[in-house]
Amino acid sequence: MSKPVIALVGRPNVGKSTLFNRLTRTRDAIVADYPGLTRDRQYGTGRTGNHPYIVVDTGGLSGEQEGVDPLMAGQVRSAIEESDAILFLVDGRAGLIPADEAIANYIRQFNKPTYLLVNKAEGHSHQLISADFFQMGLGQPFVISSAHGDNVKETIDHILDEVVTEEEEEKAFDLDEHPGIRVAVVGRPNVGKSTLINRMIGEERVVAFDMPGTTRDSIFVPFERDGQAYTLIDTAGVRRRKNIKEKIEKFSIVKAIEAMESCNVVVLVIDGSEGITDQDLTLLGLALESGRGLVIAINKWDNLTEDQRNKIKHELEFKLHFVDYAKKHLISALHGSGVGDLFKTIRGVYQAVMKKVSTSDLNRVLEQAVLDHQPPLIGGRRVKLRYAHLGGSNPPRVIIHGTQVDKLPQAYTKYLMNVFRKAFKWQGTPVFIEYKVTV
Numbered sequence: 001m002s003k004p005v006i007a008l009v010g011r012p013n014v015g016k017s018t019l020f021n022r023l024t025r026t027r028d029a030i031v032a033d034y035p036g037l038t039r040d041r042q043y044g045t046g047r048t049g050n051h052p053y054i055v056v057d058t059g060g061l062s063g064e065q066e067g068v069d070p071l072m073a074g075q076v077r078s079a080i081e082e083s084d085a086i087l088f089l090v091d092g093r094a095g096l097i098p099a100d101e102a103i104a105n106y107i108r109q110f111n112k113p114t115y116l117l118v119n120k121a122e123g124h125s126h127q128l129i130s131a132d133f134f135q136m137g138l139g140q141p142f143v144i145s146s147a148h149g150d151n152v153k154e155t156i157d158h159i160l161d162e163v164v165t166e167e168e169e170e171k172a173f174d175l176d177e178h179p180g181i182r183v184a185v186v187g188r189p190n191v192g193k194s195t196l197i198n199r200m201i202g203e204e205r206v207v208a209f210d211m212p213g214t215t216r217d218s219i220f221v222p223f224e225r226d227g228q229a230y231t232l233i234d235t236a237g238v239r240r241r242k243n244i245k246e247k248i249e250k251f252s253i254v255k256a257i258e259a260m261e262s263c264n265v266v267v268l269v270i271d272g273s274e275g276i277t278d279q280d281l282t283l284l285g286l287a288l289e290s291g292r293g294l295v296i297a298i299n300k301w302d303n304l305t306e307d308q309r310n311k312i313k314h315e316l317e318f319k320l321h322f323v324d325y326a327k328k329h330l331i332s333a334l335h336g337s338g339v340g341d342l343f344k345t346i347r348g349v350y351q352a353v354m355k356k357v358s359t360s361d362l363n364r365v366l367e368q369a370v371l372d373h374q375p376p377l378i379g380g381r382r383v384k385l386r387y388a389h390l391g392g393s394n395p396p397r398v399i400i401h402g403t404q405v406d407k408l409p410q411a412y413t414k415y416l417m418n419v420f421r422k423a424f425k426w427q428g429t430p431v432f433i434e435y436k437v438t439v
């Protein structure tokens with residue numbers, strides 16, 4: 001159930017970010033242009049065929065002398081440790097160079113499934129361009145062109161087929177057995193996640209379910225409140241720390257992404273005394289991309305000076321345009337103030353994202369939207385939006401069929417999003433719109 005994580009490793013300039021962009025492109029296309037959205041260019045999600053995955057670009061390893069730039073080493077190491085497979089990229093045009101061998105040696109110590117990808121191969125004989133690389137002892141190289149897409153899909157399919165084992169499926173926490181609202185509590189270390197989680201769950205005796213496997217796994221905690229069932233997805237590991245003496249939380253973006261993907265509603269906790277940091281913005285960007293419902297909790301409100309309060313209110317207004325659909329709550333996890341309201345919002349968002357919308361209602365709203373505001377002329381011809389249907393909920397995905405829809409400007413998509421949001425009261429959730437070209 002949890003998505004396999006693949007790490008892209010290699011020297012600078014071998015084409016990692018080009019491959020990364022190709023592997024995460026589907027998501028980019030869905031998420032419209034939100035001004036101010038911070039994208040983490042290192043972490044992304046994608047899907048090929050039946051396989052969803054998380055991809056991490058580990059950045060450049062120099063491969064010089066000790067093999068790795070010591071400053072980078074820590075980050076790269078934890079990225080690799082969190083991954084299920086290593087995709088080691090080399091530059092087919094440059095041929096095998098000593099730095100590649102140094103990186104190969106570095107990678108070997110992790111004992112992870114490793115795949116050698118020979119990139120920049122377009123227009124070259126696969127046999128010739130990969131010949132050099134056999135001697136690295138990493139098996140048959142996959143010959144690809146990230147820039148042109150040659151053999152990329154086939155390679156990723158093959159790798160994911162091998163990585164996703166049945167064993168992993170069995171280990172997964174069975175969400176079907178625990179119906180109710182799945183809430184992921186995410187945030188940087190020390191913002192108060194554990195304190196909030198304990199508040200939310202109260203003194204109830206709960207059984208925590210570990211998602212066993214790797215270090216990055218979250219804990220699932222089913223509980224009830226006011227007659228409503230919830231499963232809390234605890235990325236801070238608070239409920240585990242109680243049992244086993246666990247070392248301090250290690251911040252993991254992958255863990256946050258996975259928690260977001262497994263939930264209905266994300267509660268993103270921000271430390272009010274620190275303001276909104278770049279890492280908070282990264283997490284918010286990921287929350288948007290995940291498509292889940294979102295509530296923002298500004299924590300430690302009890303402990304803020306008047307200046308700090310004003311500063312954060314200002315930041316909320318000016319930094320968070322791209323998640324303007326999310327409600328902001330000023331809370332104190334320590335004292336419990338605001339937590340009741342937080343629950344109300346979570347329930348409201350859940351109801352909004354699960355709401356059934358009929359095709360006829362959807363089309364009625366689309367028709368009216370087009371009447372109010374015609375799509376533009378493109379190449380002298382009017383873009384026609386013929387009909388729509390709902391492609392899914394949580395997030396609501398509206399699929400619109402029409403002519404030249406692939407050429408619609410972002411502003412029009414934004415307009416439609418707002419119209420749909422208003423009409424169907426899709427509060428606290430992004431609305432994804434996809435187009436299908438008909439002739």
Ligand code: GDP
Nearest residue numbers: 011012013014015016017018120145146147148
């Ligand atoms: P990174 O430093 O490993 O992330 O490498 P980049 O993705 O930034 O790519 C480095 C350079 O190689 C850029 O100029 C890319 O356009 C180019 N590049 C990447 N993939 C390919 C490819 O498949 N073929 C060719 N010819 N160039 C590529």
Ligand code: GDP
Nearest residue numbers: 189190191192193194195236300303332333334
């Ligand atoms: P986590 O790393 O995100 O799980 O954060 P913790 O829940 O461990 O909290 C980090 C620190 O912030 C602890 O010392 C908490 O007591 C403190 N803290 C958490 N919530 C609040 C709050 O609402 N107000 C104040 N003043 N301190 C808080």
